[in-house]
Amino acid sequence: MDGDRITAVVRSTDDSGTKAITAGETIDGRGKVVAPGFIDLHSHSDWVLPDPHHGPVLKPLLEQGITTLVTGNCGFSPAPINPAHRDLIDESSDMLREDRLDWRWSGVAEFLDHLEKSDLQFNVAHLAGHGTIRLSSMERPMGPASEADVRAMQEVVRTALDEGAVGLSTGLGYPPGMFSKLDELTALASVAAEKGRIFTSHLKAYSWISPFYPANPIRWVDHNIRAVRDILEVARRSNARLQISHLIFVGPRTWPSCVTVIGEIEAAEAQGIDVAFDCFPYTGGNTTIRVIYPASLQENLVAALDRRSVRARLRMEFAVLRRVLGFDFGHIQLLWAANDDYARYEGMRFDRIAADMGVDPYEAYFRMTRVSNARARVMLHTYSGDAQDNGPLRRVIAHRLNLFETDTILVSRGKHNPASFGTFPKVLGKFVREEKLLSLGEAVRKMTGASADRLGLRDRGRIQEGQAADLVIFDPETVGCAADFDKPDVAPTGIDHVVLNGRVVVSSGKWKGNSAGRVLREFG
Ligand SMILES: [Zn+2]
Structure with a gap:
């Protein structure tokens, strides 16, 4: 390694293992796996990262091997915003942050510049959030958008993407995203498509019945199936690269629809729609009491x-x-x-x-x-299963179109979500080693190279000459999640070292307190 780049990849011949050499330091990786740093495709930590003291709060993410966070998910992002509507955004983001943000930015470029000055602990690829843009742009965001509203929002999205946003996120089960019609979503997804960027969607419904579609018993279609059809239609019309966020099936009655939903996604893909999805390996997820x-x-x-x-x-x-x-x-x-x-x-x-x-x-x-x-x-x-039956979760995890994410709201207030501590180790321990649901190579590929490809990140996600030196060294025999819903804040096992941009940031499983993160602005 030289500085922040990988300069050579050599497999040592004198023993059976690998050594990762960073500037002036040698990590003994004998018997261990040296993988690219994990990419968390779905983070909400953008509401904590602007605080330069975010390290102690967010270190469980680093200690599970994550080096890159994709932020701004589910339509909620702290940029771009209209400063005149800041109060509204403060109110809507309260659950996701520690303290009120100090709002030294409005656009994405200013926000990313601010992050760079915030002792950044991770690489960050930031999505512009549709909900935030709606709150910022519309006079009455809790209702349908007019044509003028849509045109104005298209401009905001275009600027955000030009300023370094990796794509556009939507949260259609939350206010104000839930008030948007397919035409609005298509118009905005078209801007992402125009720029070759990703369009992500927290769907309108993830359950068999929901408050968001009429409950008409005649010609019944499960609400989560309707929601998937809607977003596939948006992708079809806009040509956008669609990432369906956290593909979950809420409640036992919804679980059987997993086969149909995945079948419809596969059929859309076969028709040429660029679609993939992601999930966390737990049967529960964090959200707002409003949901x-x-x-x-x-x-x-x-x-x-x-x-x-x-x-x-x-x-x-x-x-x-x-x-x-x-x-x-x-x-x-x-x-x-x-x-x-x-x-x-x-x-x-x-x-x-x-x-x-x-x-x-x-x-x-x-x-x-x-x-x-x-x-x-x-x-x-009861997301995609429970302690007795996690069939739908396993089906999603093993699917070739699935990538991994935490979707965790990691703040110091209240109780934690185990996903903050053990998402990636859980996949590698429980689902790879113990249950052999997918191979180690396939799991690592999903967590790294495949996720980088999905985002258009060309210099991360692989161990190759010239790639950024983001690495995780873990023990395939012991890696695992030690946290559960009742005792969520327990460090994972087997994650030994994490290297971020050439610097060791986790050593023997412990965060070192140094910062080496970067804002990522080049995609394509
Ligand atoms: Zn979400």
Whole structure:
């Protein structure tokens, strides 16, 4: 290695292993795997990275071997923004950050410049978020966009991509993304296509029934299937390179649709649509407490919950979800209460919270929504399986179009998501070594080179002369995730060293406290 580049790759002949030599330092890799640094295709850490003290908060990501974060996902990005609408963006991003950002930027170039001055611990490829752009550009973002709105947003997206954004992300199950129509999405995805950049989508629905499509029993199509069809249609019309974010199947009733959904994605690919997807290797994921409320209530959710009639209607709707989806309050775990008086419930599931409060689970959920001002963070379970049956998750993980991500909201407030600590080690330990669901080579390829290709990153993801020196040295016999939903903040096993741009940043499994990250601005 010379500086931040790999200068030569040699396999030593005097012993059976490999040595990674960095500037002035030799790492003994005998019996270990030397892989390119892992690429987390779906991170929400862009709300923490602007703080120069982000290292101690985000180090679990480095310690699991991640060297590159793709940020700005699910439509929420701290850039580009319109400073006049900053309050709205502050409010909508509360769950994702530590403190209020100091907003020394508005455009993507200024944001990336700021990150470069923030003791950056990772390489960062940043997506411009459609939700943020909507909040920034539209007079009434919680509704449909006019033609003029769409034209204005296209300009913002074009500028963001020119300034170094890796692509455009959407979050169609969240406000304000949930209010967008296919024409708007097509117009914006077309800008990404024009620039050859990726278009990512958190779909409108990941469950068999959702609040986002009409529940018409005649000619029923599962809502998650409709959502996949919608986004494939956007890709078809716009010609965009589509990345379906966290392909999950929420609730036991949704799990069987996994075969159909993957079949439709494969069929679209066969017709020439450039599509892939990603997942985290857990049967639960972190999100906002708002996520199960219908679109019509999102704008003034807390005030709406004061009304008895609204609560009565929601009880009926949630009762349907419980019955037909097999998804219950015991599957929702509170991670962050956003209210100190309720912090004792963090880590508990809503059936227990309800028992403790002495109310029914509906009332407990409404109460937490209100006392957190709709800011609470929750972990939803039964994503693509559970402890007994994880068939759909395994099908997604093993699929040739699947890549890996954490999708974790890693902040110091509240309880953690185990994915922050063990995503990549879990794939390598449980799904490669123990269950032989995919080969070690295939798993590493997905985590590195295949992800770099998807993003258009030409100098990362491979161990080759001239490539950036991002490396992970791990023990294939011991690598694994030691964290679970009840004890999420446990360091992984077997990740020995991590090298970022030629500097050792994790040594014997421990973050060293030095910073060596870069902003990535060249794609294609
Ligand atoms: Zn998402």
